[in-house]
Each structure stands twice: as structure tokens, then as C-alpha cells.
Amino acid sequence: MKRIWTAVGIGSLLVAGLAILLFKTPAVQQENLPLGKPLPDTVTVAVAMGEVSFEGSVLPPEAEMRFVDGRVFLKRSETEQWLDERQVERTEFQATPWVMGETEYISINDLCESRGLWPVFYDQGVRLYRYRLQWTEDAEAENAAQQLGMACLRLEDIMADPTDDSRFTHEKLEKLRVMARWLGDRGQEFSVAWIPIYVSPQEGIVNDLTEKFNWYNADFLYTLDVLAENGGHIGLHGLTHQYGEEASAAGYEFGEDSPFSLAEMEERICRAKAIAVKLGYQAEFFEFPHYGMTREQAEIAEKYFRVIYQQEPWAEPYGYVEMRQTEDHSVMYVPTPADYVWSEYDLEGMLARLSESRENDRLISLFFHPSLDYERISCEEGQTPEGERLLTYDEECGILPAIVKRMEQWNLRFGVMW
Ligand SMILES: [Zn+2]
Known part of the structure; x- marks a missing residue:
């Protein structure tokens, strides 16, 4: 590993x-x-x-x-x-x-x-457990997957939101780690669209991981490390993914209606990258929040990144990887023509959109909000004679397992294009 x-x-x-x-x-x-x-x-x-x-x-x-x-x-x-x-x-x-x-x-x-321990964080510390993953780690499947064609999966809006109704509470971060382990064991690689600063003006929160040290942020960083260790490629999804009174992930940040000047936008992109570097991550791509960008803003991002993870809107036809040349390097635009899993009832819709991409020879590429599968992931302690923590991903009912299974049927695996 x-x-x-x-x-x-x-x-x-x-x-x-x-x-x-x-x-x-x-x-x-x-x-x-x-x-x-x-x-x-x-x-x-x-x-x-x-x-x-x-x-x-x-x-x-x-x-x-x-x-x-x-x-x-x-x-x-x-x-x-x-x-x-x-x-x-x-x-x-x-x-x-x-x-x-x-x-x-x-x-x-x-x-x-x-x-061989599994940490479970809470607001005052961390409990360590012996653990068991409830699926078989299949080294052969992992190796076989390396031979297949490529599709793209991006886990979306990953952020250190410490509020009570967050999609990333301690409990949910643990489930995200289970998801990462499952993907890693299936030989899948994926991208992680990380929002480096969580902001909620309503609740008076600005959570910068490089400034606030506490058990919640330690849990988040540990989880981001586990994602990276299990096939996750960390990229930046804006700096805060909001402006004004909106909370992170709900608002835009860039785009036509952004209140920021181009100089301020450049500063935000640089600050996002600096946070990643400070924490030891290579920010492999940039994705504009809700894909909102103008030509001038895209050019700023192109200065700092070799991969922009969204459709290049000035190129046609849509749905294919596009290369652009800047003064000193080339930039790859990676689209997501299958869009995202809209809700937990959208699995069939997603599989249909993936089929459509396949029939049209487009890039097979989607993004996914991990919380959609948390109901199908469980972390229970003391269920075995050894008192291990049992970590289960319901492979029958899980949305992501169904999508991975479909990829495998098509002789594809998830990976990155760069
Ligand atoms: Zn987003």
C-alpha cells in the first residue's frame, strides 16, 4: 500500500x-x-x-x-x-x-x-480498535483491474464541516474511510474534490485546517490521508466554494456573478493550493465550484494547474478530454458527461447516463457525493469474540458498488486521466 x-x-x-x-x-x-x-x-x-x-x-x-x-x-x-x-x-x-x-x-x-488498528475520533480524543473489513481483500482482482480501460470517478464536496448536521461528522468521516478502503481493495482509483476552507457565515465558522488544531480537524485530515492512501487523488474544489452569506458547497465562488476581482480570485486559487501544500498534498487538479468559470478565470486556474476537472466549455463536441496549451505547459480538461448521482433513487438514471456515454464513445466519467451511500455502510464495535470493530459496505445495495460492478462488466476500472 x-x-x-x-x-x-x-x-x-x-x-x-x-x-x-x-x-x-x-x-x-x-x-x-x-x-x-x-x-x-x-x-x-x-x-x-x-x-x-x-x-x-x-x-x-x-x-x-x-x-x-x-x-x-x-x-x-x-x-x-x-x-x-x-x-x-x-x-x-x-x-x-x-x-x-x-x-x-x-x-x-x-x-x-x-x-493494525482503526481509529475512531470524537471531539475529545480518539479510540483505537482492532478491526475487520466485511469483504474479502482480493489481490488478484486488484491486479486484474490495472489491465482494464479507464473510467473516471470523483468524490465531490469533501470538506471539514464541523457542524452537527454536517455530511462529515466524526461518524460519517469513519464511513468515508470505509468507502475509501473498499474502493482501494477493488483496485479503483478516484479523485477527491476537496474544499480546503469550510465557511458558514450563519454559524460564524471559518474552518482552516492549517490554523485550527482540534480533534475534529485531526479526524478530517486522517480521513483525507486514508483517501489518498487508497487510490484517492486529491484536488481543489475552490477555496471556500461560497461567497457572501452562503455556506460552503451551497454557494458558487467564481463565475460571472462572483463578487471577486480577477486579482482576488487568483489569490484565492493560490491560497487553496498553499493550504494543500502545507498539509502535504499535491493538489492534482482544480475544479470550479458548480463548474462556474469565465474564460479569464479559467486562464488563471490554467496557470497553476495542469488538470481542470470539468468540461472545457469553449470546445465542442462535449464529453471528451480537451487539451489546451498555455505559454509554458499544457492543461487537460476532464469532463463528467454522466453528471452526478442526483439522489439515492438515481442509480438507474446514472447507469443509463453511463451507457449513453459509452454508446457515444464519450469519456465515462461521473461524480458522487459519498453521503448517498452512508446508509449502506456500518461501523459496529464488539460484534466478534475478539471485540473487533466490524466495518461493512453493503455491496448488494450500495450505489457505488453497483456502479463499480457495472464498470467491471464493461472491462473498465476507475482511474485518473493524467
Ligand atoms: Zn461542489
């Missing part, structure tokens, strides 16, 4: 700094950076107040939890000892330590991977 997030090594740190809740420290070393992740100039470290537990036992405070650029890190020796005492066996996975002063830390990502 690919590992996207790895721990970073950073320079020495003044002990006095530990008394300060938030401080910045220079990053001097970073190893094993897949996808060419750039080294952040500094990492921001904050003390993480909360609880990490496993089978009712709480990690001792000596393990000094930290948020490092928003991700959870734990003092390595104390944490490993705690899990050794609880007979949690190690996997073959080798964790990359993160050194602060003389002390080694381990990310929650590496910890769970190296111990």
Missing part, C-alpha cells in the same frame, strides 16, 4: 516552548515523500488536550500528544510500550519516527498502520 503521509523530522525545540500552546519550529528533514510532497518551511506544533484509548485503557499522559500541522502525533516509546502491554501485535509496516529535540514521536497514521 502506498503511504502518503509520513512523519517529518524537525529541528531542536526549546523546552520552554512546551509551556506555550502553539509554536512554530523549523523543519529540517523530511523523508520518504511520495508524490513529491514539498517540505514545509515550518511545522506548527500544539499540545493536544484529550484522550487516546484502547479497550478501555487510556494512554498515559507521558505520551505527550501533539498536533503537528493538525495531525496527531504521540511520543513513540511510551505509546509503543502501552500497546505492547495490551498485546497489540506489530504489522510489517515500518513507521517513520518524527524527532523533536531528543524525543521520537509517531503519527497516529503510522501507529495505526504498524499495529
Whole structure:
């Protein structure tokens, strides 16, 4: 399995700094950076107040939890000892330590991977579980899928919305991780249209993951990492996907009616990209919110991205990948002629639109809001004699499994065009 997030090594740190809740420290070393992740100039470290537990036992405070650029890190020796005492066996996975002063830390990502554990976050911490996925991991199917023709799937409007009626509560983020694991196990690759800053003016929320460190945002980042590790290609879906009084994902951001000047738009696109880079993601594409863009705005995005994930509106016929040449590079426009799954009753409609694309030799490409399948994903604890967390994706009734199955019948798999 690919590992996207790895721990970073950073320079020495003044002990006095530990008394300060938030401080910045220079990053001097970073190893094993897949996808060419750039080294952040500094990492921001904050003390993480909360609880990490496993089978009712709480990690001792000596393990000094930290948020490092928003991700959870734990003092390595104390944490490993705690899990050794609880007979949690190690996997073959080798964790990359993160050194602060003389002390080694381990990310929650590496910890769970190296111990075969599944984290469940809540607002005050995280519970670790042994777990079982309720489907068979089929290495052969995964390999066979690599030989097939290509279709495109994009998971849409992924955002760190911490409100109570969010489509991304802790419970729903866990289900999104199950979806990612299922897709990864089927050998499917997909794109993730991520909105880097969630805004809700009504509720007075501006949630920037690079500024607010808490257990909710740590959960979101962990989930984004799991998506990336299981075949997800992270791209940017605007900066906030809103303006004025609208909430993220409901509003537009760019397009003809946008209140922003071209200079402000360029700044927003750059800021979105900077957030991705800061968090260690290579922003592989840009998608305008609700596809709203003008020619001038498209040219700004073309400066910063090689892939614009929507129909190139000035090209005909529609439904095919278009290439455009800027002064110094080419830009690929990837359309979604099958549109999106409109509701949970639209599976047949989607399959019909995909058939139509296929008959017309268009790109077979759709986008999907993960919440449509959450009813068909369950995460239950203590259902096995070992007390494992059982993670199930109803492959009979799930919308996404039905679409993947149809692709397989057509000898296609989901992947990316670039
Ligand atoms: Zn959107």
C-alpha cells in the first residue's frame, strides 16, 4: 500500500516552548515523500488536550500528544510500550519516527498502520480498535483491474464541516474511510474534490485546517490521508466554494456573478493550493465550484494547474478530454458527461447516463457525493469474540458498488486521466 503521509523530522525545540500552546519550529528533514510532497518551511506544533484509548485503557499522559500541522502525533516509546502491554501485535509496516529535540514521536497514521488498528475520533480524543473489513481483500482482482480501460470517478464536496448536521461528522468521516478502503481493495482509483476552507457565515465558522488544531480537524485530515492512501487523488474544489452569506458547497465562488476581482480570485486559487501544500498534498487538479468559470478565470486556474476537472466549455463536441496549451505547459480538461448521482433513487438514471456515454464513445466519467451511500455502510464495535470493530459496505445495495460492478462488466476500472 502506498503511504502518503509520513512523519517529518524537525529541528531542536526549546523546552520552554512546551509551556506555550502553539509554536512554530523549523523543519529540517523530511523523508520518504511520495508524490513529491514539498517540505514545509515550518511545522506548527500544539499540545493536544484529550484522550487516546484502547479497550478501555487510556494512554498515559507521558505520551505527550501533539498536533503537528493538525495531525496527531504521540511520543513513540511510551505509546509503543502501552500497546505492547495490551498485546497489540506489530504489522510489517515500518513507521517513520518524527524527532523533536531528543524525543521520537509517531503519527497516529503510522501507529495505526504498524499495529493494525482503526481509529475512531470524537471531539475529545480518539479510540483505537482492532478491526475487520466485511469483504474479502482480493489481490488478484486488484491486479486484474490495472489491465482494464479507464473510467473516471470523483468524490465531490469533501470538506471539514464541523457542524452537527454536517455530511462529515466524526461518524460519517469513519464511513468515508470505509468507502475509501473498499474502493482501494477493488483496485479503483478516484479523485477527491476537496474544499480546503469550510465557511458558514450563519454559524460564524471559518474552518482552516492549517490554523485550527482540534480533534475534529485531526479526524478530517486522517480521513483525507486514508483517501489518498487508497487510490484517492486529491484536488481543489475552490477555496471556500461560497461567497457572501452562503455556506460552503451551497454557494458558487467564481463565475460571472462572483463578487471577486480577477486579482482576488487568483489569490484565492493560490491560497487553496498553499493550504494543500502545507498539509502535504499535491493538489492534482482544480475544479470550479458548480463548474462556474469565465474564460479569464479559467486562464488563471490554467496557470497553476495542469488538470481542470470539468468540461472545457469553449470546445465542442462535449464529453471528451480537451487539451489546451498555455505559454509554458499544457492543461487537460476532464469532463463528467454522466453528471452526478442526483439522489439515492438515481442509480438507474446514472447507469443509463453511463451507457449513453459509452454508446457515444464519450469519456465515462461521473461524480458522487459519498453521503448517498452512508446508509449502506456500518461501523459496529464488539460484534466478534475478539471485540473487533466490524466495518461493512453493503455491496448488494450500495450505489457505488453497483456502479463499480457495472464498470467491471464493461472491462473498465476507475482511474485518473493524467
Ligand atoms: Zn461542489
